[in-house]
Amino acid sequence: MRSFVRFCLVAAFCVGAAFAAPRCARADVFAGLASGQFDTVAQAITELAVSGSPQAGAVLGALEQHQLFFTPDGGLFLRDGEAYIDARTGQPVATSPEGLAAVRLNNRVRKALAGARAGMDLFSADRAARLHAATTLYERHDPAALPVLQQALSAEKDAAIHKELALAHAATILAQPPADDQLAARIQAVAALRATGGLEARGILAGVGANESENAQVRKAAQEAVASINWRLRAWSIGQNAFYGLSYGSVLLLAATGLAITFGVMGVINMAHGELVMIGAYVTWLVQQGVRSAAPALEPVSLLLAIPVAFCVCGGLGVLIERGLIRFLYGRPLETLLATWGLSLIMQQAVRSVFGPTNIPVATPGWLTGSFALGGMDITLNRLAILVFAFLVLGTLMCVLRRTPLGLEMRAVTQNRRMAALMGIRTPRVDALAFGLGAGLAGLAGVAVSQIDNVSPNLGQTYIIDSFMVVVFGGVGNLWGTLAAAMTLGMGGKVLEPVIGAVSAKIAILVLVILYIQRNPRGMFPVRGRGVES
Amino acid sequence: MNRLFPSTSGAQGFAGVARMAVVVLVGAVVLAVASLLPESSPLHVSAFTVSLAGKYLSYAMLALAVDLVWGFAGILTLGHAAFFALGGYAMGMYLMREIGARGVYGNASLPDFMIFLSWTKLPWYWWGSGHFLWACLLVLAVPGVLAGVFGWLAFRSRVSGVYLSIMTQALTYALMLAFFQNGFGFGGNNGLTDFKDILGADLHSPVTRAVLLVITGVVLALALMLSRFVVAGRFGNLLVAVRDAESRTRFLGYRPEQVKLLIWVFSAMLAGVGGALYVTQVGIINPGEFAPANSIESVIWVAVGGRGTLSGAVLGAVLVNMGKTVFTAWLPEFWLYGLGLLFLVTTLFLPKGLWGCLNPPPVRRQKTSRPRFPARKEMRHECAKTSGNA
Numbered sequence: 057m058r059s060f061v062r063f064c065l066v067a068a069f070c071v072g073a074a075f076a077a078p079r080c081a082r083a084d085v086f087a088g089l090a091s092g093q094f095d096t097v098a099q100a101i102t103e104l105a106v107s108g109s110p111q112a113g114a115v116l117g118a119l120e121q122h123q124l125f126f127t128p129d130g131g132l133f134l135r136d137g138e139a140y141i142d143a144r145t146g147q148p149v150a151t152s153p154e155g156l157a158a159v160r161l162n163n164r165v166r167k168a169l170a171g172a173r174a175g176m177d178l179f180s181a182d183r184a185a186r187l188h189a190a191t192t193l194y195e196r197h198d199p200a201a202l203p204v205l206q207q208a209l210s211a212e213k214d215a216a217i218h219k220e221l222a223l224a225h226a227a228t229i230l231a232q233p234p235a236d237d238q239l240a241a242r243i244q245a246v247a248a249l250r251a252t253g254g255l256e257a258r259g260i261l262a263g264v265g266a267n268e269s270e271n272a273q274v275r276k277a278a279q280e281a282v283a284s285i286n287w288r289l290r291a292w293s294i295g296q297n298a299f300y301g302l303s304y305g306s307v308l309l310l311a312a313t314g315l316a317i318t319f320g321v322m323g324v325i326n327m328a329h330g331e332l333v334m335i336g337a338y339v340t341w342l343v344q345q346g347v348r349s350a351a352p353a354l355e356p357v358s359l360l361l362a363i364p365v366a367f368c369v370c371g372g373l374g375v376l377i378e379r380g381l382i383r384f385l386y387g388r389p390l391e392t393l394l395a396t397w398g399l400s401l402i403m404q405q406a407v408r409s410v411f412g413p414t415n416i417p418v419a420t421p422g423w424l425t426g427s428f429a430l431g432g433m434d435i436t437l438n439r440l441a442i443l444v445f446a447f448l449v450l451g452t453l454m455c456v457l458r459r460t461p462l463g464l465e466m467r468a469v470t471q472n473r474r475m476a477a478l479m480g481i482r483t484p485r486v487d488a489l490a491f492g493l494g495a496g497l498a499g500l501a502g503v504a505v506s507q508i509d510n511v512s513p514n515l516g517q518t519y520i521i522d523s524f525m526v527v528v529f530g531g532v533g534n535l536w537g538t539l540a541a542a543m544t545l546g547m548g549g550k551v552l553e554p555v556i557g558a559v560s561a562k563i564a565i566l567v568l569v570i571l572y573i574q575r576n577p578r579g580m581f582p583v584r585g586r587g588v589e590s
Numbered sequence: 591m592n593r594l595f596p597s598t599s600g601a602q603g604f605a606g607v608a609r610m611a612v613v614v615l616v617g618a619v620v621l622a623v624a625s626l627l628p629e630s631s632p633l634h635v636s637a638f639t640v641s642l643a644g645k646y647l648s649y650a651m652l653a654l655a656v657d658l659v660w661g662f663a664g665i666l667t668l669g670h671a672a673f674f675a676l677g678g679y680a681m682g683m684y685l686m687r688e689i690g691a692r693g694v695y696g697n698a699s700l701p702d703f704m705i706f707l708s709w710t711k712l713p714w715y716w717w718g719s720g721h722f723l724w725a726c727l728l729v730l731a732v733p734g735v736l737a738g739v740f741g742w743l744a745f746r747s748r749v750s751g752v753y754l755s756i757m758t759q760a761l762t763y764a765l766m767l768a769f770f771q772n773g774f775g776f777g778g779n780n781g782l783t784d785f786k787d788i789l790g791a792d793l794h795s796p797v798t799r800a801v802l803l804v805i806t807g808v809v810l811a812l813a814l815m816l817s818r819f820v821v822a823g824r825f826g827n828l829l830v831a832v833r834d835a836e837s838r839t840r841f842l843g844y845r846p847e848q849v850k851l852l853i854w855v856f857s858a859m860l861a862g863v864g865g866a867l868y869v870t871q872v873g874i875i876n877p878g879e880f881a882p883a884n885s886i887e888s889v890i891w892v893a894v895g896g897r898g899t900l901s902g903a904v905l906g907a908v909l910v911n912m913g914k915t916v917f918t919a920w921l922p923e924f925w926l927y928g929l930g931l932l933f934l935v936t937t938l939f940l941p942k943g944l945w946g947c948l949n950p951p952p953v954r955r956q957k958t959s960r961p962r963f964p965a966r967k968e969m970r971h972e973c974a975k976t977s978g979n980a
Binding site: 325381391394399404406524528574577578 | 740746747748755763882886889924930936937
């Protein structure tokens, strides 16, 4: 019984389609398919469904798969592996026919095909097929599909598909020629499309709004709806840019916190910080390789394993650098800068010698790939994870600075080194640990960066100048300053980007920071007090 | 070496600087003459060597400029290559216009890259670029004005130490990004190149190259003497006072920001002249010259040669660049190791540089003539850190 109803509906749809296109009326639809003319084939596809032929599904499926062939004398055959089936009878043919040529597709034929298939699929048992059919009909909004849509609307139980069908229904109503007796339905349809938003709805509504023969009330509603959708799209695109900005800001935050700590505690700028980030990314890769060969079962969590390893490796390197180099340059911050620059060149070249100059493929675990839609925004999981990770790191760091003895000592040394030393704090030890902590944070940044950027020996150079800007902009000795600066620079860049272009946005940000520092030489959150000169 | 350059009055004493100027001059003239000898002569040097020597001497100008601000005013600049490149671009614009109708597209009034961008007329900032004197003026004015604006803003608000270094780095980075853009009007990625003539003389002929080398030598020697004149007198004393105790100098009634600004602008102009000389002899200027790494490299030339010793900067620039030429041809992948080690060794073990080691200052201390490096002591750390210009 149900199948009969469906059959009737599909037939009705197709009759409607045939009626809407008056150039048809061909006795043998199979001859139309075999004509070799795109327009005629497109007509015939619609007619084929009208005919209610039991072959319709198989023929349309074969056409989609490029398995439908015709002969010059009007024969039409489906290919099934090596064998051929006569499309008219559904019987296999004994010998393969002469002069076979494939029925070719162009966009017009494909559209007709998609519409015909969607009408048939609306009652499919497969949920995905129904959803796809509803979406297709929404995109096509062919007036002929109206009856079948109405029936499907009342029969559909699935909420998501029902919603899509309602949209398709609204779009189809608007696609019909304007008639005064349908005024209420059309206004309702405009409201439905306005509520959903999106480029598709905007296109349909703009067409309605521009239609001279349309009722003035409907036109006005449509024009208002277009304006409303435009506004919403713009708001979402701002939201999307803000997300990109937050994401870039979180990367900057990770890269800059370590730098800010060493700068705050020791007054030195570590030019090799970018290279420590790069080494963190390489450690991530090494951990992934190790896990893959030693314990393949743990592979999805190898990234989590890399976090402590990268922290320890880079932190250890940091302590080594401090003990082996920096402490000999106490009191000469500018020369420390030069020495660490030299160190960064050596580290870069060393990594290049060991791992080669090309990018290495750091894997992204399955649970971090993909994205989800939040309203009109597209949120990628890896960027979201980095955002969360950056804030976790910042929170942990603040706890360390506020709640642990080491943090207390570090804060004391930051505020007044001499007084701290007089109170019995071993400042050289604090220096070494602070430098190690800063380097370890660089390692964590490396793990994060490896998920969104190319990992090559030049990785550190990409982030180092921006990280400096963050530290200088934010001010020393205050992690809130670093946070505010990282987010300001990240967001500022991404918000300016669509307006003036990526490179110009970067230049503008650099110039703005330079000018800002002239006004506030100690950054946004300067340290105040007697320990600070001038 | 020590006997060759006996120093009587400190590292940048008149005699030492004058001797360096003479050595530069003689070296340039000898190379220039040797390049004009017939190829069969055993003393003949190739055109390549001449252009290399010209490059080294141009870099020496840059090093001299860095030494003036870092060695005497305590401003560690990480962006001086920007002024160098701007001077180079100013001269490059003139050389571009000299090509005239001999370019690929044969347009007499527009350089090739503008036709490639389908521009129909010169942008306003190329006005006058066809005149050599205007180009010379720009070589001095563009770096001078930029340095003036940047320095006035920075020194007035007392940005100093590491902050200032990072700012200069940001400046050159921003300029590099800007010059990389095609729409900026300076040839984008490729920069300015393919020059033919200067003042009607063929840039590829050996005589022009020899003359250019001699001119570079003369200009460098003059710059050395001029710098020595600037830092030797009362102004030089003031500079060193600002470097070593800025607040104290201010309390004595001087204006440290004006002192710094003067030397900063002078130094930027010197760097610009160096860039102009560079572009005539190397034959290309592109945005890569603005790269922050270049600026930092020029600082290491000064550190190797000896900070605060004008002659040392020249020596350091020539030596390090010769080393680079040899190294990159011989063991290309080890050059970065070498350069990195140079940074480490110089800062750790050679704080006074080669010149400082070769010319130890006389026993009698002369306050104006010796850079002071704070001893490594915990107690000094605090004051040096916060004053930020040690």
